[in-house]
Amino acid sequence: MTQLIDKRDLQYDRLARVRGASAFLAETDRVAESVQHTLITDDSKVNRFTGHLTELRVEGAPAGLAERAGAEAADGEYIVRAKEYLSSVSGAIGFAAGEPAEFEADPKVTSTSGGMRVVSLQQTLNGIDVWGMAPKVWLREDGTVVRVVGDTASVPGNVPTMPALPVETALAAGAAKAAEPVTIDGLFGTDELPALDISEGFRRLSSQAGNDQPMTFDKGAFDEAIPARLVYFYMGDDVRLAWSFRFSRANGAVQYHALVEADEKTADAATPQVLYLQDLTNHVVGGLVVRQNPAKTEPALASFPLPLTDYPVERPAPPLPGFPGPWVTQQNGHVATLGNNVQAVHADTGKTFQVDVDAAGNALFAPNPGTPEQLVTNVFFLCNELHDLLIMLGFTEEHGNFQTVNFSGKGVGADPVVARAHPGPVFGTANMLTRADGLAAEMNMGLVAGTNRHTAMDAAVVRHEYAHGLSNRLVGGLHDAAGLREDQSLAMGEGWSDYFALTIPNFFREREHTVVGDWVIDNPGGIRQRPYDDNYPGDFGDIGHATGGLDYTKIHNVGEIWCAALMEMTRRISAELGSKERGYRVAWQAVVDGLKLTPKNPSFLTARGAILRALADLKGTAFTEAEYPEVRKAAWGSFARYGMGFDAFCPNASFVGCRAGSQLPPPGHED
Structure with a gap:
């Protein structure tokens, strides 16, 4: 198994230790009387670890944006409404009188096909994120709050705001763990990542203003630059100030999120404790076919892009700006497996598969079977196919899909899926690394050594990995896609x-x-x-x-x-x-x-x-x-x-x- 450190006591029952369910219900009644509408709670919806409610149902709340009837409300108006409402009912969720209940919002408000507006919030204190505590507020179009869902936690107002341990000391401890040799248990066998030599250390590249002290270090022995910032880590009976780091290895085969103590509670400050270490990468699950089983059928001709009538869902109405967009763009008489949604390349060379455009403007990606070009073409097709299908189900530009240019002007863009077809096995057989909106996702497809079959030729492997991007972005939120x-x-x-x-x-x-x-x-x-x-x-x-x-x-x-x-x-x-x-x-x-x-x-x-x-x-x-x-x-x-x-x-x-x-x-x- 990929190594995992988690110092939290997840069997800790704060509800039983701090206050019982009856006290919880009494506080809900008091808050409901204060806001003058009905609040519905259920003690089965309490996260026993935090002692806070994970679902507050709301009935009869006033329409916070009723005065805007007939006009489209701006995202900022829904955000203000959500934050004000959450503050008004914080006692019903689990915050005690006088406990800080501060939240910052993802600036993008998402919406469902049924018209529900969803404001994603992040609990903060002193300008520092409370790690993992990120509720959502559901609102109708007129600003009526319907529900508050998700985790929050009580954090005492006297927690430290300044680290006792230098970031460089914490970075060394986190990097040492992330650099250890690791065995990835895949579904087709195991892969071994060797230890990294981190003796050269890390150089600070940049820093920004803020209580959470965001900064970036060079990659050192890892594959990418290392971001760092302060967070509060709720552990049950304790809340720790911690340094948060992200370490990437081996073409996205492993990406660790590490939390290292910053408040010097261990006996030896020279070797701070790693409180949490988790691999964020989604590894392969399996595969079926592209459209038909490749063991039985030769690759069939398909247009790039596919006509919308080929998809199993209805075309969106009204039409979306720029959709359906071209999968490829002609340059100097050529097209390649390079487009607005997907950049598919051969992993060893970094090259796309390029073909000529004839005098009539036609081009045909017709690679020879079993070649690297076939692998690159296949994964390019499958990622684009799923991109268009998911757009029609609501995974659009404004909700954080993967595109270089967002034609609607919503969302960030600059984040296609970079799909690499490796000629041999890759760590974990296949993987998908999803980053925040505006940062490209990375997909790696490799050979299954035991069968000599390649995951790029298998539709379900690609669909499975791409769908990780869907769930990570929509649940995680556009800010970090790590929910x-x-x-x-x-x-x-x-x-x-x-x-x-x-x-x-x-x-x-x-x-x-x-x-x-x-x-x-x-x-x-x-x-x-x-x-x-x-x-x-x-x-x-x-x-x-x-x-x-x-x-x-x-x-x-x-x-x-x-x-x-x-x-x-x-x-x-x-x-x-x-x-x-x-x-x-x-x-x-x-x-x-x-x-x-x-x-x-x-x-x-x-x-x-x-x-x-x-x-x-x-x-x-x-x-x-x-x-x-x-x-x-x-x-x-x-x-x-x-x-x-x-x-x-x-x-x-x-x-x-x-x-x-x-x-x-x-x-x-x-x-």
Whole structure:
């Protein structure tokens, strides 16, 4: 396993130690009386580790932007409304009287296809981020707050603001851990990263003004320059001031996020303690086919770009600026695997595949089978195909998709997917590294040594990795795209990616395919513990346990439960609507909209709630008001089938204390 350090005690129960559930409810009633509308809480929605509520439902709140009826509100107005509202109800969430509850907002307000506005916030104190505490506020178009979701934590106002340990000392400690040799357990074997020699140290390149002291160091022995800043790290019974670093290795095969103490609480200040170390890179999960299994069919001719009628979803209405855009741009009589959305290159040479444009303006990418050019062409096609599909589901420029130029003027741009096809194996077999909006994502595709099959030729490998970019950007937010850090969150990242990798080709199949990785490992059983059919055996209560030949202590395996539930939801909605095509489209849209509504570091139950709310917002557009009760029942029944019913419980987003539930919500319950 990739090394992971986490000094938090995730079994710490702050709710029990600080105040009980009855006191929580009493405070909610007091706050509700103060704001003069209804606040709905549930002690099962309390993160026991922080002792704060992860979901506050709001009924009867005033329309904060009612005076702008008929006019489009600016993002800044929604942000002001969200911050003011959160401040007014902070006591109902878990902040005690006098405790600081400060938040800064992502300047970009996202929206779902149902019209919900989503403001992403970051808890701060003294101008320093409280790490991992990033709630979202859902608002209707008129500024009415509907819900506050996500994690917050109580941080005492007297925590230190200045580091006792120099950043260089902390950097040396974090770099030493990140430079250690590491074994990556892949699905096709293991890879060994050797130790790095960091004896030359690191030179500071830049620094900026701010209490969090943001700065950048040169890369030294690593692959990229190293950003650094101060954060507060909530650990349960303690809050630590820490230096935050990011270390990149081996073409994105591993990218560590490290938190190193800055407040000098260890006995030996010369060797500060690494409080947290996690690999942020998403590694390969498996593969199916490009469009048909490459073991059975020669590559088929496809246009660049594909016509929108080839996609399984409806063209957006009204049309989006610049969409569909060209995949390639002609320069000096040539086109190459280089465009606005994707830059596909041969990893060893860094070169694109270039072909001539004839007198009629036509060009054909026709590489010889088995060549590097074929690998580059294939991954270029697949990334562009998924780019256009996801745009039509709402992963647009303003929501942080991957493009060099954003034609709408929204979002940042300058962040295509840089896809590298390696001639041989790569660490982890394949990987995807997602950065904040405005910074390019990196995808590496390599050879599976045991079968001599290449992941660039396998549609599901590419789709799976690209979908990590979708979940990291939409849940993580455009500011850092790093909202899947806790164990359940990481597992859902794998589940979301498996879900899209399977359902996209399944839309066109008469018979559902439920096995992942069968082609790439040349084994019909694939790489998962069981097929994703309606007999998949695991459920939410199995998380953290290994019994009966099934191991749910590992991230990828736990992600299977999430994917199985989403697959079941897609089947059941299709059955209720009497149309596979409508069912898939509704399910995909609910999943993408749900990602936008999901706060950072969610549990399965938090993400479940976001999908159910997204479905509620789709009534009247994707399906009729009359159809909604059955669609809702199908979705709830699917989650209940996999232990995520109304009575399911978990104390936080770790693998500790997950309790399955099979009940449907009571009559009158609003999702």
